[in-house]
Amino acid sequence: MTERFDVVVVGGGAAGLAGALTLVRARRSVLVIDSGSPRNAPAAHLHAYLGHDGRSPADLLAAGRAEVAGYGGRIRTGTVVAADRLPDGGFLVRCGDGSTVLAGRLLVATGLADELPAVPGLRARWGRDVLHCPYCHGWEVRDEPVAVLADGPLAVFQAGLWRQWSERTTLLAHTWRLTGEDRDVLAARGVDVVEGEVTGLVVDEDRLTGVTLAGGGAARCGALVVAPRFTARSGVLKGLGLPSAALERDGHVIGTCVESDPMTGATAHPGVWVAGNVTSPMEQVAGAAAQGVRAAVAINTDLIEAETRRAVEAYRAGAAERAGEADGPGTPRSA
Incomplete structure (x- = not known):
């Protein structure tokens, strides 16, 4: 028989x-299905996570x-390809195997998924x-x-931002056409501009x-700074009528995301919550973890409310049945 869990985390x-x-600390049965390909896998360390900086x-x-696992949660390596809504309000989760x-x-x-600019060598050093x-x-x-x-509208902003960490920040004009105002902003911040399209990277002893x-x-x-396109890994949600939406910043589309309630992660589809970069592409590790906690609290609350409704219905049905038995067959019910 197919196993059932209170919550499946994809x-x-x-x-x-x-x-x-x-959720497992709330005594829920939980299964985590994970493909084993985290976004930050190429990074050697994570930062700005209190207590874990440099880990x-x-x-x-x-x-x-x-x-x-220590609290009884189950973790399975694999991929989820679809989720079908069931008549009872739950879901049939279909895995790649x-x-x-x-x-x-x-x-x-x-x-x-971070979609990088089309410059040879970027992915290997991402x-x-x-x-x-x-x-x-x-x-x-x-x-x-x-x-x-500079291959998009946020390049000037990025250069001004990175200037905070290094006075030796340069903007590579690449394929982007800078306006006069852009050049004034860069000059005012002390950012040099190098003209010409970038064709590749120069690497010496793996650095x-x-x-070029x-x-x-x-x-x-x-260090080379790029602006990837942030594409939500939302395939599992499309069958539930939750396609990804355009992610905009300063009037420019920079990727996609799954829309949700900003506090709880609830989506427009009942019973489905989202957390982390699939809904908040700019979120760092600490913020993503916080979103997971908030979504879990909302899920547990929703389950309790559903369980309470069923318990009340059962209680009332039982009370009515007991009252009928007390009256006896053929005995008129009192008003």
């Missing part, structure tokens, strides 16, 4: 595991899995010295020559030292 990153931990992302997730499980509620914490978040990596490259790749430019030129840098 995705075992910080958001999913924090949600699962909260390996892999170590944090291993500790989280052990904590969930053909197996299925039943869930009373769903918490989807599948994260996002999370090492090809970066996007200064709050995650800025301290580690402070005062180093930092180059910002980034610069980029069309026409044979080059620019030196120890």
Whole structure:
């Protein structure tokens, strides 16, 4: 028979595991299904997470899995390909290996995929010295020559932001056409501009030292900042009528996300919650974990309310039956 859980958590990153931990401590039966491909896997360390600064992302997730399992939670390696709504309000969760499980509620914490600009070599160094978040990596490259790749509307903002960590910040014009106002802003912040399309990376002894430019030129840098497109991993939700929505910043589309209540993570589909980067692409690890906790509290509350409704209905039905038996057959019921 197909196993049934109070909650199936899809995705075992910080958001999913924090949600699962909260739910198992609430004495819920929980299954976490995780593909084993966290977004921050390329990074050697995570930062700005109080008490865990500098810790390996892999170590944090291993500790989280052990904590969930310690309270009786189940964790399974695999992928979820679809979830079907059942007449009782629960879900039939279909996995990539053909197996299925039943869930009373769903918490989807599948994260996002970073789509990088089309420059050869970026993916291999992503999370090492090809970066996007200064709050995650800025301290580690402070005062180093930092180059910002301009291939979208946020490049000037990024250059001004990274200038906080290094006075040697350069904007690579690349394929983006800078306006006069852009150049004034950059000059005022002390950010140099290098013209020319970037064609590749220069790596020496497994360290980034610069980029090559069309026409044979080059620019030196120890870190290259890019603006990825944030694409929500939301495939499991599409069958439930929850397609991803455009993610905008300053009037520009920078990716996709699954819309949800900002406090609880509740979606427009009853019984389905989301947490972490799948709904908040800009969230860091600490914030994603907090979202998982809030969603778990909302899920447990929802389950309690449903259980209470059923208990009241059963109690009233039993009371009516007992009253009928007390009256006896053929005895008129009192008003």
